[in-house]
Amino acid sequence: QLQLVESGGGLVQPGGSLRLSCAASGFTLDYYAIGWFRQAPGKEREGILCISSRGEVRHYADAVKGRFTISRDAAKKTVYLQMNSLKQEDTAVYYCAADSVCGTGAWRAFETWGQGTQVTVAS
DSSP, X not given: OOEEEEEOOEEEOTTOOEEEEEEEESSOGGGOEXXXXXXXXXXXXXXXXXXXXXXXXXXXXXXXXXXXXXXXXXXXXXXXXXXXXXOGGGOEEEEEEEESSOTTOOGGGOOEEOOOEEEEEOO
């Protein structure tokens, strides 16, 4: 059974950093793309970044360019989202999701989802 579990969320001050982890079980990252998404209260879920099965990175959101990066450790079956220079508007529930390709970032295209982890940026 394919499962994803996010961790690493929490409360951080503006300008701070967090690293989120997405641990996969039941499948290998060699055949799946993993995307990071977020959903703020009252807003549509949006794509942030995705890393393909070959390690290629696709950016979905201009708002995080230069601040967020995605990486993966295939041996640990874990994908990371490094978030730097965090802003209050980054406050959201962050999800990772798996699909065969990164695509355009449309969240409905991704089939397998984690439960989400809350990130709150506040002073």
